[in-house]
Amino acid sequence: MVDVARHAGVSLKTVSRVVNKAPNVQQELVNRVLAAVDELGFRRNQLASALRSGQQTATVGLLIEEIANPFYATIAHVAAEVAAGFDSLLITASSEEDPVREERLLRDLCARRVDGLLVVPAGYDHAFLKSEVEQGIPVVFLDRPAGGLVADTVLLDNRGGARAGVEHLLTQGHRRIGILLDTIGVYTMHERLGGAQDALAAASVPYDAGLVRDGVRDPVTAATAVAEMLDSADPPTAFFALNNRITVGVVQELWRRKSQAAIVGFDDFELSHLMPMPLTLIAYDTRELARQAAELLFARIAKESFWPRTVVLPTQLVQRGLQ
Amino acid sequence: MVDVARHAGVSLKTVSRVVNKAPNVQQELVNRVLAAVDELGFRRNQLASALRSGQQTATVGLLIEEIANPFYATIAHVAAEVAAGFDSLLITASSEEDPVREERLLRDLCARRVDGLLVVPAGYDHAFLKSEVEQGIPVVFLDRPAGGLVADTVLLDNRGGARAGVEHLLTQGHRRIGILLDTIGVYTMHERLGGAQDALAAASVPYDAGLVRDGVRDPVTAATAVAEMLDSADPPTAFFALNNRITVGVVQELWRRKSQAAIVGFDDFELSHLMPMPLTLIAYDTRELARQAAELLFARIAKESFWPRTVVLPTQLVQRGLQ
DNA sequence: CACACTCCATACAACGTTGTCCGTGTGGGT
DNA sequence: ACCCACACGGACAACGTTGTATGGAGTGTG
Numbered sequence: 001m002v003d004v005a006r007h008a009g010v011s012l013k014t015v016s017r018v019v020n021k022a023p024n025v026q027q028e029l030v031n032r033v034l035a036a037v038d039e040l041g042f043r044r045n046q047l048a049s050a051l052r053s054g055q056q057t058a059t060v061g062l063l064i065e066e067i068a069n070p071f072y073a074t075i076a077h078v079a080a081e082v083a084a085g086f087d088s089l090l091i092t093a094s095s096e097e098d099p100v101r102e103e104r105l106l107r108d109l110c111a112r113r114v115d116g117l118l119v120v121p122a123g124y125d126h127a128f129l130k131s132e133v134e135q136g137i138p139v140v141f142l143d144r145p146a147g148g149l150v151a152d153t154v155l156l157d158n159r160g161g162a163r164a165g166v167e168h169l170l171t172q173g174h175r176r177i178g179i180l181l182d183t184i185g186v187y188t189m190h191e192r193l194g195g196a197q198d199a200l201a202a203a204s205v206p207y208d209a210g211l212v213r214d215g216v217r218d219p220v221t222a223a224t225a226v227a228e229m230l231d232s233a234d235p236p237t238a239f240f241a242l243n244n245r246i247t248v249g250v251v252q253e254l255w256r257r258k259s260q261a262a263i264v265g266f267d268d269f270e271l272s273h274l275m276p277m278p279l280t281l282i283a284y285d286t287r288e289l290a291r292q293a294a295e296l297l298f299a300r301i302a303k304e305s306f307w308p309r310t311v312v313l314p315t316q317l318v319q320r321g322l323q
Numbered sequence: 324m325v326d327v328a329r330h331a332g333v334s335l336k337t338v339s340r341v342v343n344k345a346p347n348v349q350q351e352l353v354n355r356v357l358a359a360v361d362e363l364g365f366r367r368n369q370l371a372s373a374l375r376s377g378q379q380t381a382t383v384g385l386l387i388e389e390i391a392n393p394f395y396a397t398i399a400h401v402a403a404e405v406a407a408g409f410d411s412l413l414i415t416a417s418s419e420e421d422p423v424r425e426e427r428l429l430r431d432l433c434a435r436r437v438d439g440l441l442v443v444p445a446g447y448d449h450a451f452l453k454s455e456v457e458q459g460i461p462v463v464f465l466d467r468p469a470g471g472l473v474a475d476t477v478l479l480d481n482r483g484g485a486r487a488g489v490e491h492l493l494t495q496g497h498r499r500i501g502i503l504l505d506t507i508g509v510y511t512m513h514e515r516l517g518g519a520q521d522a523l524a525a526a527s528v529p530y531d532a533g534l535v536r537d538g539v540r541d542p543v544t545a546a547t548a549v550a551e552m553l554d555s556a557d558p559p560t561a562f563f564a565l566n567n568r569i570t571v572g573v574v575q576e577l578w579r580r581k582s583q584a585a586i587v588g589f590d591d592f593e594l595s596h597l598m599p600m601p602l603t604l605i606a607y608d609t610r611e612l613a614r615q616a617a618e619l620l621f622a623r624i625a626k627e628s629f630w631p632r633t634v635v636l637p638t639q640l641v642q643r644g645l646q
Numbered sequence: 647c648a649c650a651c652t653c654c655a656t657a658c659a660a661c662g663t664t665g666t667c668c669g670t671g672t673g674g675g676t
Numbered sequence: 677a678c679c680c681a682c683a684c685g686g687a688c689a690a691c692g693t694t695g696t697a698t699g700g701a702g703t704g705t706g
Contacts, residue, residue, distance in 0.1 A: 010655085011656070
């Protein structure tokens with residue numbers, strides 16, 4: 001800035017005024033300064049600026065599990081969109097479902113003095129964020145609730161959606177329903193399984209733990225699990241897949257052996273309508289999930305104070321696949 | 324830090340030494356300081372740290388078109404992985420194919436003093452980055468080359484891949500091949516179309532501009548274009564889709580009308596093997612593309628000096644879809 | 647001609663941290 | 677008793693920017 005001032009023949013302070021679009025500067029000087037800025041290729045140092053003038057880094061942290069997953073990619077997209085509306089950029093970090101990594105990344109983001117945090121929790125204890133929150137960094141959790149911390153949260157109606165999905169199978173006469181899920185420890189999986197159990201109980205269908213498989217991490221293990229269950233003595237006539245990767249695996253195996261078993265899956269996915277068999281899916285608006293969370297965060301950043309909110313978004317039963 | 328020093332009964336300087344893991348500090352003092360850090364919830368201010376000690380923000384900028392697109396999501400994932408290996412975080416920004424937005428975002432990233440930039444260009448002129456590069460911010464371009472700037476670049480063999488794809492159709496006897504592409508102005512599209520023309524010319528098949536449709540932005544317009552071409556007087560017997568969104572649209576329309584036309588598509592995609600008809604796809608290793616670019620960038624950041632490199636990665640013809 | 651007002655220069659401190667230099671005390675080796 | 681390395685404190689400047697304060701030149705007003 002000193003160079004720019006010299007080059008434009010004005011004072012350092014005037015350059016600062018121009019760069020910050022402060023009023024009370026003659027148009028001619030503004031032009032001279034801008035010309036000098038252009039000529040010297042000057043860019044104001046955001047670090048120094050943020051350091052000096054209180055705390056506005058115009059940067060927001062987003063912590064997700066894995067950016068390659070379309071669900072989180074959508075969240076990142078919407079969050080970036082909302083952030084852009086507030087002239088902010090997004091630092092996206094992936095915890096890979098590892099609570100240790102999660103804590104390290106969140107601390108790092110705080111050290112960078114981001115204006116706020118959007119977090120899809122991987123761990124169960126976020127008490128370590130308490131001091132940061134007290135020091136004024138707003139945090140909004142989405143998709144999963146925080147542990148040991150009262151904070152704004154935006155969730156999906158996992159339980160209600162799962163219940164509706166299983167009810168759909170029950171009204172079609174299915175009584176033996178294979179249920180496939182990823183890690184039971186993850187909040188969403190736990191809730192969805194709970195919803196399925198609710199539906200079974202409401203219809204007085206006994207809950208058979210032998211029909212439930214957990215640790216189904218990807219399409220391949222899902223296909224294997226389906227094969228085993230279908231080859232058992234009393235096979236299921238329908239499957240409930242608790243996420244879209246599992247749904248894909250189930251489709252693959254059922255199609256391979258031309259099975260007529262029904263499928264209900266949690267999560268819609270991009271090419272679901274091109275799948276070779278009818279699917280009933282529990283869909284929801286991922287964009288809306290992210291939008292609400294991001295806007296909540298920026299409301300907090302703008303110092304709007306209100307009690308921590310928890311928003312729960314509805315799900316919807318839809319029919320997909322080639323008929 | 325002053326508070327921490329007081330609380331631990333040591334000097335400010337010693338706290339700095341401990342926080343920076345400098346040698347020559349007694350273990351007992353280290354423990355006292357760390358205890359005080361923990362108790363007061365102190366986090367070193369990265370901004371101030373980076374400002375003072377030269378330039379190491381441990382942050383890298385990634386500019387892509389759109390994070391919701393799985394191709395870019397994969398790039399973001401790998402870039403973040405590599406960055407994590409260097410204890411860095413990623414600021415991801417989406418240009419949405421808008422050169423104006425691109426320039427604004429890149430300037431913003433430079434103002435934040437990122438250690439380096441990974442850029443998938445949207446515009447054609449990146450001369451404005453020259454001064455930044457001279458000031459020491461390394462830039463690596465990927466998937467598309469930069470305009471008006473000599474810099475490290477990692478590309479795919481778009482032309483060779485497209486040529487191989489069309490050659491595949493030609494050897495199967497197809498002579499009328501419908502070609503569908505997105506904006507011709509985009510580098511990748513231009514190269515792929517060029518490769519297709521190369522193949523046609525090599526086989527002495529006349530190039531019929533009536534068989535080429537551009538401006539095919541999504542699956543729906545692709546399906547419409549396919550319908551129109553099939554309903555024309557002399558319909559194509561095969562289609563070459565220049566990206567995966569177009570491929571999906573072609574599949575949809577061909578399946579709807581039970582057409583036997585052949586498909587070759589550029590880009591593989593996640594559920595391609597579950598598509599209801601055989602597809603020949605030009606696949607490539609997106610992860611490798613991103614990995615090479617990211618590692619090139621960090622090599623530059625580590626001040627390894629060598630002539631700007633251009634790396635071109637091969638493509639591969641693969642068979643997909645339910646047979 | 648005194649007065650207020652605008653526009654700007656100059657000077658200085660501060661944001662939180664780190665590099666440098668110097669000074670001091672301690673313990674170990676000759 | 678000597679020297680020396682080591683561990684630490686204290687003081688200060690600096691990174692690039694912005695907020696505050698002060699004063700001066702120029703313009704317009706009564």
